[in-house]
Structures are given as structure tokens and as C-alpha cells.
Amino acid sequence: xxxxxxxxxxAGCVAGVVGITSALTLLNDGYLGAHNRFPFFLSYKVLSxxxxxxxxxxALLAVVGVIIGQRLLVAASAVGFAVVAAIVLFTWxxxxxxxxxxxxxxxxxxxxxxxxxxxxxxIGLGVLSWADHVS
Amino acid sequence: MTSESxxxxxxxxxxxxxxxxxxxxxxxxxxxxxxxxxxxxxxxTSFNALKSFTTNGTASAVSAFGPYTYIVKKLVLxxxxxxxxxxxxxxxxxxxxxxxxxxxxxxxxxGLGQATAIGLSVMxxxxxxxxxxxxxxxxxxxIFALAAGRTGGLxxxxxxxxxxxxxxxxxxxxxxx
Numbered sequence: 001x002x003x004x005x006x007x008x009x010x011a012g013c014v015a016g017v018v019g020i021t022s023a024l025t026l027l028n029d030g031y032l033g034a035h036n037r038f039p040f041f042l043s044y045k046v047l048s049x050x051x052x053x054x055x056x057x058x059a060l061l062a063v064v065g066v067i068i069g070q071r072l073l074v075a076a077s078a079v080g081f082a083v084v085a086a087i088v089l090f091t092w093x094x095x096x097x098x099x100x101x102x103x104x105x106x107x108x109x110x111x112x113x114x115x116x117x118x119x120x121x122x123i124g125l126g127v128l129s130w131a132d133h134v135s
Numbered sequence: 136m137t138s139e140s141x142x143x144x145x146x147x148x149x150x151x152x153x154x155x156x157x158x159x160x161x162x163x164x165x166x167x168x169x170x171x172x173x174x175x176x177x178x179x180t181s182f183n184a185l186k187s188f189t190t191n192g193t194a195s196a197v198s199a200f201g202p203y204t205y206i207v208k209k210l211v212l213x214x215x216x217x218x219x220x221x222x223x224x225x226x227x228x229x230x231x232x233x234x235x236x237x238x239x240x241x242x243x244x245x246g247l248g249q250a251t252a253i254g255l256s257v258m259x260x261x262x263x264x265x266x267x268x269x270x271x272x273x274x275x276x277x278i279f280a281l282a283a284g285r286t287g288g289l290x291x292x293x294x295x296x297x298x299x300x301x302x303x304x305x306x307x308x309x310x311x312x
Contacts (some may be wrong), residue, residue, distance in 0.1 A: 011155040026309045091180040093178055111174070111175050111178070112171075112173075112174025112176075112177055112178075112223060112226070112227055113171050113172060113174055113230075114173055115174065115223075115227050116170070116171045116174055116226075116227045116231050117171070117229040117231075119227055119228065120230070120231035120232075120234055120235055120312050123231060123232075123235060123237065124237075124289065127235075127237065127289055127293065128289070128292070131292055131293055131296055134296060135296060
């Protein structure tokens with residue numbers, strides 16, 4: 001395994017662990033961080049419980065793929081994250097953002113930051129599995 | 136040793152290339168987190184908060200640059216539904232690509248443009264500190280100058296691959312990273 005591949009696998013593992021840990025901390029529909037303590041600048045509502053469970057399942061696919069060396073599982077996880085990002089985008093309801101309404105009124109209870117993480121995971125895992133394939 | 140080479144040695148940047156790369160990676164990831172965290176309040180489909188900031192920025196007392204304000208009034212505000220989605224998608228992408236370090240130099244330039252647009256909209260609104268927006272723009276310039284995806288980013292993994300391939304996409308990505 002060359003240094004690029006080692007880096008790719010390590011980055012995949014780290015991303016998976018971070019994703020799962022973040023999602024697990026949010027199973028109570030809480031906030032990541034808090035406004036009055038570090039990392040306050042990253043304080044936001046990430047996902048509903050259902051959304052967090054789905055994110056965990058998809059992230060686990062990538063972690064297992066990295067551990068057993070199955071590139072296809074990592075690629076499948078990338079596709080999964082792309083699909084959930086699309087679901088979030090297309091299920092935002094008209095009421096979201098209106099005063100008094102649930103601002104995260106979409107299928108996974110995701111806000112912009114979760115959408116950003118889904119997009120990053122989809123692109124990152126997809127690109128790493130492609131790089132592993134062509135190298 | 137000639138005096139010219141002595142001067143070049145004396146005036147060389149104090150940071151090693153490795154340290155500059157690491158500092159660049161920290162700046163890149165932090166700025167990526169800035170974009171990520173600030174997508175929280177840009178909520179589809181009404182984008183009320185974003186619309187409020189944009190509308191307030193067109194008042195003559197806080198307008199930073201007349202032609203920009205004119206474009207916002209005539210083009211952006213009448214089509215705010217589309218504009219809101221564009222801002223959300225752009226900032227979500229900025230967060231994702233800067234954190235990943237993929238196509239970093241290109242996304243740093245896009246971020247520079249977006250930071251400038253935000254600054255022109257809000258820098259003179261009550262309670263704002265105008266220099267914050269100058270710093271925000273300059274951080275993106277630093278990310279561009281340091282090619283900050285080449286340390287701890289996907290650019291570092293992919294550049295050797297792009298370099299070996301002669302496709303147009305590979306050549307474009309070499310330039311974008």
C-alpha cells in the first residue's frame with residue numbers, strides 16, 4: 001500500500017468515526033456543542049433521531065469497507081450520502097423558515113450544516129474510492 | 136556569495152514549506168467550518184433571515200457600494216427564492232470542499248467572491264464590525280496563495296494521480312488545486 005492509499009484509508013476511518021460519533025451525540029435531538037462552551041462556533045442542530053440513525057448506518061458502511069478493504073462498500077456509502085443529501089434538498093417544505101415553524105422541516109430533520117456534511121462525505125468517500133481504484 | 140543571493144537568503148520567508156502547509160490546512164479547515172456553521176440560519180424555502188439581511192443592506196445609509204446595491208435591488212430581491220437556494224448551495228459547497236481540501240484554490244477564489252458580496256451587503260449595518268469582512272476575504276486569499284489543500288487535503292492525495300493522467304479534467308483539477 002502506497003502513502004496515498006494509507007492516507008486515504010486513514011482519512012476514511014477518521015471521517016467514519018467522526019460521523020458516527022457526531023450522529024450518536026445527537027440521538028436525543030440535541031445540539032452539537034453549545035453556545036456558551038467550546039466549540040461554540042460549531043453549535044447547531046444537526047439531525048433528527050431518524051436522520052442520525054440513517055447517517056450512522058451509511059457511515060458504518062464506509063468504516064466496514066475501509067476495515068475489510070472493500071472499495072465497493074466505501075463507494076456505496078458515498079452514494080448513500082449523496083442520496084440523503086438529495087432527499088434533504090427535495091423534501092424541505094414550504095413552511096420551513098416561517099416564524100414559529102420547525103426550521104428543519106425535511107425528511108431527515110437536517111439543517112444546512114448536515115447537508116454540508118452529507119455532501120462532503122459523498123464527495124470525499126467517492127473520490128477516495130475512485131483514487132484507490134485508479135492507482 | 137554575491138550580495139544579491141545574501142539578500143535573498145536574508146529575506147526568505149521564516150516558515151518552512153512544511154509549516155506553511157500545516158498552517159494553511161488549519162486556516163482552510165477553520166474557514167470551511169465557518170461556511171458550514173453559517174448555513175444553519177439559511178433556511179429554505181422562505182430564507183427569511185437571509186432576506187432580511189439582504190434587504191437591510193440596500194438602505195442608503197448602510198450601502199457600501201452603489202452599483203452593487205443597485206444589482207441587489209433590481210436583480211436579487213425580486214428573485215429571492217432562486218437567490219436563497221443559490222446562496223445555500225454555494226455555502227454548503229464551500230464548507231464541504233474547503234474542509235475536504237479538494238479543488239482548494241478554485242474554492243478559495245469562490246469564497247473570496249462570496250465573502251466580498253457578504254461584506255458589501257452587511258459591513259456597515261448596525262452592530263457589524265467592517266474589518267471582520269475584510270479579514271474573511273483575506274483568509275480566502277491566504278488559502279489560495281498557500282494552495283492549502285496540498286497538506287492534509289484530498290488535493291494532496293489526488294494531484295499525483297491527476298499529474299499522471301492527461302485528460303482535460305485532470306489538467307483543470309491540477310490548476311484548481
